[in-house]
Amino acid sequence: MRRLIAHLAVLVLLVVFALPAHADFSGYYAPANWTELNQGGGAIDFSAPGSVQITGGYGGENITIVAPASGTVSFSYDFDDDGNGGPFVDMENVGPVTAVENTIAYSGSGTYSFTVTQGETFGFDVGDSGYGNGPSATISDFSAPLPTPEPCTLTLLGIGSLTLGLLRRKRA
Numbered sequence: 001m002r003r004l005i006a007h008l009a010v011l012v013l014l015v016v017f018a019l020p021a022h023a024d025f026s027g028y029y030a031p032a033n034w035t036e037l038n039q040g041g042g043a044i045d046f047s048a049p050g051s052v053q054i055t056g057g058y059g060g061e062n063i064t065i066v067a068p069a070s071g072t073v074s075f076s077y078d079f080d081d082d083g084n085g086g087p088f089v090d091m092e093n094v095g096p097v098t099a100v101e102n103t104i105a106y107s108g109s110g111t112y113s114f115t116v117t118q119g120e121t122f123g124f125d126v127g128d129s130g131y132g133n134g135p136s137a138t139i140s141d142f143s144a145p146l147p148t149p150e151p152c153t154l155t156l157l158g159i160g161s162l163t164l165g166l167l168r169r170k171r172a
Helices: 002-017 151-171
Strands: 043-045 051-055 061-066 071-080 088-092 100-105 108-116 121-126 136-143
Touching: 043 061, 051 061, 051 121, 071 088, 071 100, 088 108, 100 108, 121 136
Parallel strands: none
Antiparallel strands: 043 051, 051 136, 061 121, 071 108, 071 136, 088 100, 088 121
16 A cells, blocks of 8 residues: 555656646647737738747737746747847736836847746737838747646546556455
8 A cells, every 4th residue: 555655646746746848839828829919010820830920010019928837938939130120029027017028139040038927928029110021030949837737636636546556456
């Protein structure tokens, strides 16, 4: 019985602490869950698997989502500013009063990360000066914190594992 409890404890710990960050735009981070804020003549394109392309229109274009858990948001980007100086930025603490924006790039590609806290709204913005074709950023290799399972989910998992263990022991 002690061995069964030890195995169950290890299983629960693995479930709780081994929750990986999400590695694409699906599940919680599916396209339908993001909010387009500016709609300034730009475009948001989620059609390529595992990436999103944001093209800035006049005044810029941005998307946001609420973080379901605290952790690190990381991604790769490829940004073309079309010569009009519009920056590609991350948006943190987006709300009615506050929006902290950190410039990621004015052109080029690379990787970037920042931290979020549960309930914080974050996102991406592609600025534009209003001239030319509009700058464009492609975001890929996206990884962000996932919601943690509710305690009742872990309890059900534990009860199921315990029941299976007891049934195996009874057969032996």
